[in-house]
Amino acid sequence: MNKDNNIILEVRNLDVKFFQDIGTVNAVNGATFQLPEGKSIGIVGESGCGKTITAYSTIGLLPPGGKITNGEILYTQRDGSVVDTAQLRKDGKEIRSIRGRDISMIFQEPMTALSPVHTIYNQLSEMIRLHLDLNEKEIRERSIELLQMVGIPAADKRIDEYVFQLSGGMRQRVMIAMALASYPRILIADEPTTALDVTIQAQVLKVIKDLQEKLSLSLILITHDLGVVAHMVDYVYVMYLGRMVESGPVDQLLVEPLHPYTKGLLRSIPRVRGERQDRIDSIPGTVPDAYFLPQGCPFHSRCNELVGEICKKEAPERVCVGSEHYVSCHIYSGSVNEGGAIDG
Amino acid sequence: MLSYIIKRLIYMVFTIAFISVVSFIVIQLPPGDYLTTMISQMEAQGDVVSAELEAALRVRYGLDQPMHKQYFTWVTRILTRLDFGYSFAYNQPVRNLLGDRLLMTMAVSASAMLFAWIVAFPIGIISAVKQYSLFDYFSTFLGFLGMATPSFLLALVLLWVCYQVFGTNASGLFSQEFINAPWSMARVGDMLSRIWLPMIVGGFQSAAGLIRTLRANMLDELRKPYVTTAKAKGLANAFLIIKYPVRIAINPFLSSVAWMFPQLISGMSITGIVLNLPTLGPLLLNSLQNQDMYLAGSVVLILSVLTVTGTLVSDLLLAWVDPRIRYQ
Numbered sequence: 001m002n003k004d005n006n007i008i009l010e011v012r013n014l015d016v017k018f019f020q021d022i023g024t025v026n027a028v029n030g031a032t033f034q035l036p037e038g039k040s041i042g043i044v045g046e047s048g049c050g051k052t053i054t055a056y057s058t059i060g061l062l063p064p065g066g067k068i069t070n071g072e073i074l075y076t077q078r079d080g081s082v083v084d085t086a087q088l089r090k091d092g093k094e095i096r097s098i099r100g101r102d103i104s105m106i107f108q109e110p111m112t113a114l115s116p117v118h119t120i121y122n123q124l125s126e127m128i129r130l131h132l133d134l135n136e137k138e139i140r141e142r143s144i145e146l147l148q149m150v151g152i153p154a155a156d157k158r159i160d161e162y163v164f165q166l167s168g169g170m171r172q173r174v175m176i177a178m179a180l181a182s183y184p185r186i187l188i189a190d191e192p193t194t195a196l197d198v199t200i201q202a203q204v205l206k207v208i209k210d211l212q213e214k215l216s217l218s219l220i221l222i223t224h225d226l227g228v229v230a231h232m233v234d235y236v237y238v239m240y241l242g243r244m245v246e247s248g249p250v251d252q253l254l255v256e257p258l259h260p261y262t263k264g265l266l267r268s269i270p271r272v273r274g275e276r277q278d279r280i281d282s283i284p285g286t287v288p289d290a291y292f293l294p295q296g297c298p299f300h301s302r303c304n305e306l307v308g309e310i311c312k313k314e315a316p317e318r319v320c321v322g323s324e325h326y327v328s329c330h331i332y333s334g335s336v337n338e339g340g341a342i343d344g
Numbered sequence: 345m346l347s348y349i350i351k352r353l354i355y356m357v358f359t360i361a362f363i364s365v366v367s368f369i370v371i372q373l374p375p376g377d378y379l380t381t382m383i384s385q386m387e388a389q390g391d392v393v394s395a396e397l398e399a400a401l402r403v404r405y406g407l408d409q410p411m412h413k414q415y416f417t418w419v420t421r422i423l424t425r426l427d428f429g430y431s432f433a434y435n436q437p438v439r440n441l442l443g444d445r446l447l448m449t450m451a452v453s454a455s456a457m458l459f460a461w462i463v464a465f466p467i468g469i470i471s472a473v474k475q476y477s478l479f480d481y482f483s484t485f486l487g488f489l490g491m492a493t494p495s496f497l498l499a500l501v502l503l504w505v506c507y508q509v510f511g512t513n514a515s516g517l518f519s520q521e522f523i524n525a526p527w528s529m530a531r532v533g534d535m536l537s538r539i540w541l542p543m544i545v546g547g548f549q550s551a552a553g554l555i556r557t558l559r560a561n562m563l564d565e566l567r568k569p570y571v572t573t574a575k576a577k578g579l580a581n582a583f584l585i586i587k588y589p590v591r592i593a594i595n596p597f598l599s600s601v602a603w604m605f606p607q608l609i610s611g612m613s614i615t616g617i618v619l620n621l622p623t624l625g626p627l628l629l630n631s632l633q634n635q636d637m638y639l640a641g642s643v644v645l646i647l648s649v650l651t652v653t654g655t656l657v658s659d660l661l662l663a664w665v666d667p668r669i670r671y672q
């Protein structure tokens with residue numbers, strides 16, 4: 001299946017737990033997604049739902065204490081062979097030849113994600129030196145070229161500056177340049193604009209989108225803002241408590257959300273462009289504790305469309321409700337389930 | 345940057361002048377002076393000191409002058425001729441007493457600090473990287489032990505062990521035959537073969553403190569996002585840990601080198617006495633007990649010059665290793 005659809009990265013039933021003295025954090029609970037080659041997908045969900053941990057898992061970056069307890073992360077390499085990165089030794093040679101080289105990542109906090117005591121050139125050239133076979137002169141040229149590519153003015157001068165001399169938006173551009181330095185195939189952008197001003201957000205997103213198209217990257221855009229994904233990705237996964245509750249092509253999902261959680265998320269986007277700003281509806285209640293997973297449907301404690309007792313007892317199956325549109329909710333349990341849809 | 349340094353240098357001069365005045369006064373605060381001590385000693389031996397002789401001696405030593413005059417004479421001679429005055433107790437110019445001792449003090453303190461760093465850096469870093477490992481627990485234990493053990497006790501224990509095991513007396517910086525010998529390669533060699541004891545004794549406590557702080561700093565830095573970024577590049581762990589978090593965690597230590605130094609010198613006074621070291625510490629203690637004012641004043645002055653220059657060098661080093669400070 002991986003090859004037929006040109007899926008470059010596929011995560012199946014991923015469970016990640018943090019074992020701590022006070023209990024076990026169930027950070028990811030059965031996350032599943034597919035990234036088709038050259039396409040862009042979005043992973044959307046509230047803070048703490050496991051987006052970052054899922055992304056970290058794919059390139060073996062889990063923080064200390066975190067363990068993948070179940071599932072597969074299938075990466076299709078350049079030569080077509082498939083490797084399960086969940087099985088690779090932590091920080092070993094194999095994962096390091098994928099991380100940074102094939103799969104690059106940019107992070108939420110451009111302020112702190114770069115070293116304050118090394119110059120931009122130092123940090124940028126290091127990536128090139130590590131993965132590409134170039135001489136020092138070529139490395140310098142490529143570094144400047146990369147900074148120009150992400151729209152940093154006077155790149156040949158700024159390259160020798162320190163990151164604290166740049167604004168937040170410029171720092172995030174440096175991060176993007178660095179991530180793209182080694183001609184990666186997949187770019188994971190983890191809330192790349194959350195920490196930035198609104199006007200800067202749009203610029204940085206545009207840089208990412210343009211480069212994704214120009215370099216035919218496969219992009220995973222992680223955000224808690226459904227508004228951001230609209231112009232950025234082809235396909236969206238909505239994540240809640242460490243699993244995907246709904247997924248579909250972006251225009252369909254935004255226009256016709258099915259899961260009560262997705263509807264809630266959409267309602268909570270502030271509509272500034274309208275004649276008057278609508279009241280922002282937030283989803284009632286709070287996200288359940290990741291130490292104790294709720295029984296039944298994970299969203300039942302906050303859901304306003306409960307079907308009945310079944311919501312508290314049984315976890316809903318993932319069902320197909322239209323072309324490539326999937327939802328896990330008892331309201332739609334009558335529809336064709338996942339197995340049938342794919343096998344047929 | 346240059347104007348900053350100049351400003352700092354000017355402050356420095358004032359600070360040192362102030363310290364020298366205060367120390368000169370403090371040294372003379374107790375009732376009596378060196379002559380009183382000397383006369384009471386002579387009388388204890390049965391000699392009778394006439395009032396004329398006392399007055400004559402007082403004039404000879406300049407003790408009849410008012411205090412501010414004594415101070416200015418002393419300071420002027422230091423500045424113009426590097427003449428630090430005369431030590432009554434040792435019956436020698438202070439400069440003769442200080443020369444070798446200053447050198448020796450530097451050698452002992454520098455080696456103690458080097459020892460502390462060489463021991464503390466790898467241990468502190470590894471115990472942070474391998475937090476809660478057996479190694480970490482062991483180094484934590486060692487750290488507390490080091491901080492809780494007084495240096496003079498450690499000195500006594502090591503002396504005793506040396507005597508029991510090797511049958512030699514390891515105190516002092518030189519063997520018997522070299523104590524008063526002129527400087528030669530052989531004398532330097534002799535000193536190097538003996539310096540390990542004060543080096544360990546002096547460095548142990550600093551090492552213990554360094555391990556604790558370095559471990560804490562490293563734990564902070566290891567959690568910072570820039571470490572994740574470096575990992576995401578695909579760099580090898582050992583390399584990236586040294587290049588990023590270690591580099592940032594040791595900043596404060598690189599800069600502390602300069603002010604740690606004078607601290608070590610004064611901190612090692614008691615150890616110096618226990619180990620019978622020809623360093624400044626024991627000399628200072630002696631001179632204070634004897635009210636040997638020019639000697640005491642000179643040692644305090646030298647220590648304060650070292651401290652104040654040390655602080656300046658620290659700040660410059662910090663600016664050098666940390667661009668965030670340099671570009672402010």
Ligand SMILES: Nc1ncnc2c1ncn2[C@@H]1O[C@H](COP(=O)(O)OP(=O)(O)OP(=O)(O)O)[C@@H](O)[C@H]1O
Pocket residue numbers: 018025026027028045046047048049050051052053054063064065224290
């Ligand atoms: N180092 C860690 N140790 C223990 N638990 C962790 C750790 N990192 C994350 N978690 C837990 O894992 C869960 C998922 O966290 P994650 O960072 O993936 O959320 P997120 O969706 O990225 O949220 P945000 O939008 O705030 O970035 C949370 O419950 C969080 O508390």
Ligand SMILES: [Mg+2]
Pocket residue numbers: 051052053108190191
């Ligand atoms: Mg996150």
